[in-house]
Amino acid sequence: MTDNSTPDPALLPDGSAANDGRRTFIKQASGLLGLALAPPLIGQAERLTAISKKVEGVSEMKLKVNGTVRTIQAEPRVSLLDALRENLDLTGSKKGCDHGQCGACTVLVDGRRVNSCLTLAVMSQGKEITTVEGLANGEELHPLQQAFIEHDGFQCGYCTPGQLMSGVACIKEGHAKTDGDIREWMSGNLCRCGAYPNIVAAIRQVEKSGFKS
Numbered sequence: 001m002t003d004n005s006t007p008d009p010a011l012l013p014d015g016s017a018a019n020d021g022r023r024t025f026i027k028q029a030s031g032l033l034g035l036a037l038a039p040p041l042i043g044q045a046e047r048l049t050a051i052s053k054k055v056e057g058v059s060e061m062k063l064k065v066n067g068t069v070r071t072i073q074a075e076p077r078v079s080l081l082d083a084l085r086e087n088l089d090l091t092g093s094k095k096g097c098d099h100g101q102c103g104a105c106t107v108l109v110d111g112r113r114v115n116s117c118l119t120l121a122v123m124s125q126g127k128e129i130t131t132v133e134g135l136a137n138g139e140e141l142h143p144l145q146q147a148f149i150e151h152d153g154f155q156c157g158y159c160t161p162g163q164l165m166s167g168v169a170c171i172k173e174g175h176a177k178t179d180g181d182i183r184e185w186m187s188g189n190l191c192r193c194g195a196y197p198n199i200v201a202a203i204r205q206v207e208k209s210g211f212k213s
Helices: 020-037 044-055 080-087 143-150 160-172 179-185 196-209
Strands: 059-065 068-074 106-109 112-115 128-130
Touching: 059 080, 068 080, 080 106, 106 160, 112 160, 143 160, 143 196, 160 196, 179 196
Parallel strands: 059 128
Antiparallel strands: 059 068, 106 112, 106 128
């Protein structure tokens, strides 16, 4: 007949009592609970800073923006848009949807228009980056900037920097020969105010003038 009674812990080797595992678990759980309830030893700001440093280290980047090479310290994952706005204080490029859908952040990289919110800054090193701040020649406005004023091509102005950069590229690409072409090739830039006819008229004016750069 099998004896199912619990053995006397005193007769068993150390740590092998029938309920020893339960006691160990309770002790460990109590210790973790005490740590969880203990007051923090550092402030929230210091904790967040420590966490961010562990997640990703910063690195040096050299960006040629509007003809000038600028050096920044940023995480490799930072977008070109955030690098321009937060590190270089070039706030002309706007953060709209931050998903590459509205075009407010459009800049030129090696002459091609890109959504800077979807472009990594680290991948733009060694390339020519042009923002809306680089369009004017000193106090002299770019012809498209002047045309936007003459045709009232902006209302709230939030989308205007992206519209201007995309419009300049559209003219250079030869996609501004007709109103239909402009609407098609500018379709990635949204204007919540609905100033599309005026934007088209401004781009057509500059295209007809023969200005290409």
